[in-house]
Amino acid sequence: MTENNGWLPPGGSAAGQSPTPATPPVPPQPPAGGYTPFASPASTGPATGPGYNPPIGSATGGGWTPPPKPGLIPLRPLGFGTLLGASFQVIRRNPRPTFGIALLLNGLVTVLFVGVIGGVAALAFGRLSNASQQNTDDIAAGSVAAVALASLIPIALSVLVGAVLQGIISLEVSRGTIGEKLTVRGLWRLAKGRIGALIGWSALVTGAVLVIVVLLATAIGLLVAFGGSAGVAIAVLIGICAGLGAAVLWFWIATKLSLIPSVLMLERTTLREAVARSWSLTRGYFWKTLGTQLLVNVIVQTAAQIVTFPVSLVLGFGAALLDPNGDAAAGVAFLVIIYIVTGIISLVFAALASVTASSVTALIYIDIRMRKEGLDLELTRFVEARQVGDVGVGNPYLPHDGPAASTVYGPPSAYGPPSTPLPPSTESPWA
Numbered sequence: 001m002t003e004n005n006g007w008l009p010p011g012g013s014a015a016g017q018s019p020t021p022a023t024p025p026v027p028p029q030p031p032a033g034g035y036t037p038f039a040s041p042a043s044t045g046p047a048t049g050p051g052y053n054p055p056i057g058s059a060t061g062g063g064w065t066p067p068p069k070p071g072l073i074p075l076r077p078l079g080f081g082t083l084l085g086a087s088f089q090v091i092r093r094n095p096r097p098t099f100g101i102a103l104l105l106n107g108l109v110t111v112l113f114v115g116v117i118g119g120v121a122a123l124a125f126g127r128l129s130n131a132s133q134q135n136t137d138d139i140a141a142g143s144v145a146a147v148a149l150a151s152l153i154p155i156a157l158s159v160l161v162g163a164v165l166q167g168i169i170s171l172e173v174s175r176g177t178i179g180e181k182l183t184v185r186g187l188w189r190l191a192k193g194r195i196g197a198l199i200g201w202s203a204l205v206t207g208a209v210l211v212i213v214v215l216l217a218t219a220i221g222l223l224v225a226f227g228g229s230a231g232v233a234i235a236v237l238i239g240i241c242a243g244l245g246a247a248v249l250w251f252w253i254a255t256k257l258s259l260i261p262s263v264l265m266l267e268r269t270t271l272r273e274a275v276a277r278s279w280s281l282t283r284g285y286f287w288k289t290l291g292t293q294l295l296v297n298v299i300v301q302t303a304a305q306i307v308t309f310p311v312s313l314v315l316g317f318g319a320a321l322l323d324p325n326g327d328a329a330a331g332v333a334f335l336v337i338i339y340i341v342t343g344i345i346s347l348v349f350a351a352l353a354s355v356t357a358s359s360v361t362a363l364i365y366i367d368i369r370m371r372k373e374g375l376d377l378e379l380t381r382f383v384e385a386r387q388v389g390d391v392g393v394g395n396p397y398l399p400h401d402g403p404a405a406s407t408v409y410g411p412p413s414a415y416g417p418p419s420t421p422l423p424p425s426t427e428s429p430w431a
């Protein structure tokens with residue numbers, strides 16, 4: 001038996017043979033898409049960039065790397081805590097175009113509400129004070145009806161403003177996800193051409209709600225007017241059942257269609273396609289969507305009550321202490337001050353609530369698309385391309401089979417300079 005079994009020592013050679021030169025390693029080539037993939041510590045050696053933490057039990061961090069987080073959220077399907085926390089970080093991360101726009105729009109709605117309701121009430125009840133005793137009842141009923149009808153105008157406007165604001169915040173969240181911060185002008189440029197669709201959607205919702213309310217109120221009124229005591233009992237029963245049923249129906253439909261503003265703004269579809277898209281995306285994620293939205297609204301509204309109630313209480317006691325004699329003029333002045341201060345605080349918290357609610361809905365939309373369609377991979381490719389200066393990459397939020405799937409996203413400078421640019425490719429991409 002010979003001992004020459006063909007074994008060669010590492011880097012060596014058999015006796016009497018010249019060593020074979022080692023083949024140099026071939027550096028990895030970038031994919032055809034024009035972007036450079038994130039370098040993993042396993043292939044490039046120990047990471048030296050800021051913010052990288054190697055996995056426990058690995059000296060070099062090889063074998064696993066966390067998902068990139070270029071901006072608001074990590075580019076992976078979101079857990080409940082991340083989803084909830086990110087919705088409250090949107091304002092802190094970019095306050096001027098988010099809180100500023102919300103405060104402006106909600107302020108306009110509040111001013112219109114006070115102006116319309118106050119003006120109609122002053123005219124109606126001024127007429128009532130000058131009416132004769134015979135016409136008092138008729139004029140009083142007409143005044144109440146006029147005030148109720150006038151209140152529908154600011155209510156409809158608030159629905160419209162809510163839809164527009166949700167669409168604008170969706171744009172901010174989508175850009176914040178990839179590490180960009182837009183100015184107010186940049187947001188309006190992105191929203192150009194989509195505001196009409198949002199207004200159409202809000203008008204459709206408002207019209208449907210008004211039709212249902214009018215029909216239900218008419219039916220109850222007819223029962224009360226012509227049904228006698230039995231009609232009143234039936235009307236009360238119908239009102240209770242209809243109210244409960246309408247609440248359940250509203251939560252169901254509103255949740256299923258809550259992603260429509262995000263779809264309209266980010267995928268730039270028609271309204272009919274957006275309705276079908278929102279309905280399909282929320283399939284399987286109904287309770288998560290509803291529960292997260294309700295929890296965020298409860299948190300914000302509770303915080304508003306915690307702040308508003310002590311302020312009203314302190315101002316009320318202050319009015320009593322400063323005016324112990326009960327002067328009517330002073331009481332009216334203090335009452336006006338209380339309403340103004342409370343209204344300002346309520347307006348601020350209304351703006352905070354609207355931004356937070358819109359943000360969590362946009363984040364839910366992104367999270368569902370990550371889970372169902374792999375949007376996190378598309379966003380990662382987009383961020384990688386931007387790191388090497390490729391501004392011609394397609395919009396990652398557009399569906400691949402859509403007519404505008406190849407639309408270029410555009411450089412960040414087209415919408416205003418980002419406050420926090422993406423990290424250069426020489427640094428670690430992990431945040």
